[in-house]
Amino acid sequence: AGSVIYQTFDTTTAMWGTPIEITRSRWPNRNNDLRQGSAGAAIAIDSSGVAHVVYSKTEGNLRRLYYNHNADGQWNHETVIDDGSK
Numbered sequence: 001a002g003s004v005i006y007q008t009f010d011t012t013t014a015m016w017g018t019p020i021e022i023t024r025s026r027w028p029n030r031n032n033d034l035r036q037g038s039a040g041a042a043i044a045i046d047s048s049g050v051a052h053v054v055y056s057k058t059e060g061n062l063r064r065l066y067y068n069h070n071a072d073g074q075w076n077h078e079t080v081i082d083d084g085s086k
Contacts, residue, residue: 004041004055006075022068022075025057054081 004025008017041055051070056063065082068075 004053004057006043006051006053006070020075022053023055023057023066023078025055 002025003019004022005019006022007019009015010017041053043051043053045051053068053075054065055068056065058064064080066078067081068078071077
């Protein structure tokens with residue numbers, strides 16, 4: 001299993017911030033981590049500075065699509081957003 005990771009990048013210093021694990025996933029990938037641009041993960045920041053992420057994880061034999069957002073500095077709002085039929 002790999003980690004779904006949120007990590008900021010400072011364009012002024014060209015430095016990555018501290019990685020924060022949002023959840024674990026069995027989604028296969030080369031580095032065993034899911035970050036922006038990796039298969040199965042996408043992150044966007046809204047005009048209020050809130051980070052939103054959509055990622056896939058497996059649940060039994062299903063690959064499910066989840067949504068989470070960073071509210072008050074915490075990633076604990078995971079919600080399944082697919083219909084789970086296949």
